Amino acid sequence: MRRLRRAAGLSQEALAERMGVDRAYISWIETGRQNATLLSLWHASQALNVRPAALLDENQVPADDQK
Numbered sequence: 001m002r003r004l005r006r007a008a009g010l011s012q013e014a015l016a017e018r019m020g021v022d023r024a025y026i027s028w029i030e031t032g033r034q035n036a037t038l039l040s041l042w043h044a045s046q047a048l049n050v051r052p053a054a055l056l057d058e059n060q061v062p063a064d065d066q067k
Contacts, residue, residue: 001026001029001030001046002030003034004048004050004054004055005026005030005048008048009050010025010047012027012030014045015047015048015059016059018043018046018047019040019043019044019047020043021040021043025040036055041055041056
């Protein structure tokens with residue numbers, strides 16, 4: 001999410017405002033402390049003007065790293 005947010009020229013605060021969430025939630029998602037809900041991914045995709053799959057593709061973890 002961070003890469004797409006930065007590419008859109010948005011701060012965490014601006015993205016959070018567009019999504020209707022707290023800035024800390026964006027930070028937690030970007031640092032891996034919190035998993036985004038499907039609804040949050042939908043709102044983020046709308047705010048960033050990307051397909052929801054773009055957010056999922058960015059957060060893919062290779063199978064070897066899931067242990």
